Amino acid sequence: MKANIMYAAGDVRVEELPLPELQQPTDAIIKVVAACICGSDLHPYHSMHAHEHGEGDAMGHEVIGRIQKMGSKVSGFKQGDLVIVPFAVGDNTCPFCQEGLMTSCVHGSFMTGCQAEYVRVPQAQGSMFKLPDDIGDDSPLLPSLLTLSDVYGTGYHAAVMGRVNENTTVTVIGDGAVGLLAVLSAKKLGAKQIILMGRHKVRTDLGIAFGATDVVPERGEEGIARVHALTNGEGTHVVLECVGLMPAYEMSIGAVRAGGVISRVGVPQYEEAPVGFASLFGRNITLTGGPAPTRAYMEELLPDILDGTLEPGRVFDVTVDLDGVPEGYRAMDNREALKVLIRP
Amino acid sequence: MKANIMYAAGDVRVEELPLPELQQPTDAIIKVVAACICGSDLHPYHSMHAHEHGEGDAMGHEVIGRIQKMGSKVSGFKQGDLVIVPFAVGDNTCPFCQEGLMTSCVHGSFMTGCQAEYVRVPQAQGSMFKLPDDIGDDSPLLPSLLTLSDVYGTGYHAAVMGRVNENTTVTVIGDGAVGLLAVLSAKKLGAKQIILMGRHKVRTDLGIAFGATDVVPERGEEGIARVHALTNGEGTHVVLECVGLMPAYEMSIGAVRAGGVISRVGVPQYEEAPVGFASLFGRNITLTGGPAPTRAYMEELLPDILDGTLEPGRVFDVTVDLDGVPEGYRAMDNREALKVLIRP
Numbered sequence: 001m002k003a004n005i006m007y008a009a010g011d012v013r014v015e016e017l018p019l020p021e022l023q024q025p026t027d028a029i030i031k032v033v034a035a036c037i038c039g040s041d042l043h044p045y046h047s048m049h050a051h052e053h054g055e056g057d058a059m060g061h062e063v064i065g066r067i068q069k070m071g072s073k074v075s076g077f078k079q080g081d082l083v084i085v086p087f088a089v090g091d092n093t094c095p096f097c098q099e100g101l102m103t104s105c106v107h108g109s110f111m112t113g114c115q116a117e118y119v120r121v122p123q124a125q126g127s128m129f130k131l132p133d134d135i136g137d138d139s140p141l142l143p144s145l146l147t148l149s150d151v152y153g154t155g156y157h158a159a160v161m162g163r164v165n166e167n168t169t170v171t172v173i174g175d176g177a178v179g180l181l182a183v184l185s186a187k188k189l190g191a192k193q194i195i196l197m198g199r200h201k202v203r204t205d206l207g208i209a210f211g212a213t214d215v216v217p218e219r220g221e222e223g224i225a226r227v228h229a230l231t232n233g234e235g236t237h238v239v240l241e242c243v244g245l246m247p248a249y250e251m252s253i254g255a256v257r258a259g260g261v262i263s264r265v266g267v268p269q270y271e272e273a274p275v276g277f278a279s280l281f282g283r284n285i286t287l288t289g290g291p292a293p294t295r296a297y298m299e300e301l302l303p304d305i306l307d308g309t310l311e312p313g314r315v316f317d318v319t320v321d322l323d324g325v326p327e328g329y330r331a332m333d334n335r336e337a338l339k340v341l342i343r344p
Numbered sequence: 345m346k347a348n349i350m351y352a353a354g355d356v357r358v359e360e361l362p363l364p365e366l367q368q369p370t371d372a373i374i375k376v377v378a379a380c381i382c383g384s385d386l387h388p389y390h391s392m393h394a395h396e397h398g399e400g401d402a403m404g405h406e407v408i409g410r411i412q413k414m415g416s417k418v419s420g421f422k423q424g425d426l427v428i429v430p431f432a433v434g435d436n437t438c439p440f441c442q443e444g445l446m447t448s449c450v451h452g453s454f455m456t457g458c459q460a461e462y463v464r465v466p467q468a469q470g471s472m473f474k475l476p477d478d479i480g481d482d483s484p485l486l487p488s489l490l491t492l493s494d495v496y497g498t499g500y501h502a503a504v505m506g507r508v509n510e511n512t513t514v515t516v517i518g519d520g521a522v523g524l525l526a527v528l529s530a531k532k533l534g535a536k537q538i539i540l541m542g543r544h545k546v547r548t549d550l551g552i553a554f555g556a557t558d559v560v561p562e563r564g565e566e567g568i569a570r571v572h573a574l575t576n577g578e579g580t581h582v583v584l585e586c587v588g589l590m591p592a593y594e595m596s597i598g599a600v601r602a603g604g605v606i607s608r609v610g611v612p613q614y615e616e617a618p619v620g621f622a623s624l625f626g627r628n629i630t631l632t633g634g635p636a637p638t639r640a641y642m643e644e645l646l647p648d649i650l651d652g653t654l655e656p657g658r659v660f661d662v663t664v665d666l667d668g669v670p671e672g673y674r675a676m677d678n679r680e681a682l683k684v685l686i687r688p
Binding site for chain 1: 439440443445448505578602603608611612614617618619620621622623624625626627628629630631634635
């Protein structure tokens, strides 16, 4: 089968690999119907060093597929079922899963190798989410359904952890797919004022379509001043930080209101950061967020997609086949593409 | 009048000062009935450098007193009223105060100079909390009432911000007055398991009396292992960090359960700290807390003290007059005293 392998920064290759096999009785093998490239895939695309023995990393953690094979401990599904797989898989029965935190599942792991024809799903019983039988491989809903695997669930996690509601003002930092879907999520949770910090007009226009009430293209101190000007000098109750770089963290501190919440879902590309009296403590700022347990949100977010109320799949602006994935990385990295859909 | 002035680390002196005067129409002057030395006063007691022109700092921010004079904009009180003053004063009318966050009041400031015979209270109208008329200057309830000015309200703030309830397990780091009252607060909010990390038996015994179910004297990795052993290997849902030093922050990360909350009320003696994937983000840990808006909790916490249900004043184990304050600092610093009550 065809699969996309990353060998080093900037080096993604389409290769022929053997079909994946069941390794555990809790595994399933699915045939990929739709996958995509994630903004977080761009981090290794910038920084990955070649492995010592020359092997590469099988890329891709977002997928919708049809079940081909199931291990002996996978039940309640049948061959051919169309399923969404969350990027973080787990048993869905451990204490953490039961609390909705599959990213901390005691049997949990992260999906890899979805930018391929077939992929192995660990902990398939707990992780796979079956879609209605009338959804075909060419359904126009597929792009939106695929966002439940990661980016929509991640934006929603940011908003939920940030305790967004009809009484909170919100700043979203980042106009990538997660940032735009954090806007959509804040809107869904009732926020009346949603300030989107981003400077790419095509993206921020989509952010406005998703519910942003204001767009702030400025960054740093200038950006913070704009947020203050829009909020009576106070900042917003919630900041959804969807980037993961230190300047975004610093802008979050500047943009958040005293007593407010910074909710991060951009994977931090730093370990240490200011948290003392001058940054978080003095104004009782709460810092929250983390990898999104997207499986836990699928039941809740599905209906709006099925009935056409929300179209999170609008974040996909380029579609490629498996041979087009290396070019897809290049286009996303150059910001020519917002998010690349893969149809094998 | 007598007042205690700190000139440098280890150098507290009793001096004769002029009586304080009203400076703003929002001020009041109160005669000190009870004051105390705070654990946070020990930070400058360790590290203060002498000021360039030789002046000192008037110490003390916790006080109960009787009103002597009021500015023209202070109403609803009468001369002689016995009032508690929160360590962070404010107008109690601005948007932040209305949300219970007087520490971010637009007219807010911090009390100073309470280790004296008289003290000026800024924003007296919003800050002073009148006690019932039948409480005399020698009431046995005074020590407990005085804790509402800072330490009890601060421990309670930690627990409230940490979202402690009957379903959360709790670790409290620190067996100082705030830590012990964080235990009392967690118990009041219904926590069933409260692990107190502290190594001074007199203090941890009081912690047990306040509701701690387990005491862990070990620190660092050993302490973390003990907390894990007590919690099914998971850590506790909430950690109340009542110290403010980096080792306590690091223990908090080790002791907190995935998806849990670290709530800090110990004033951080650091600005940068780990917050990335390996510390907070990867396990969806929430970091919260800050200076406690103790005025906001007085109405809620008073009844249990008045009817004798709770005795937070048990944290005071030494009483001095104003001449005894320098010796009180020494005793607290040497851990001979847990918390020193001052009766002028």
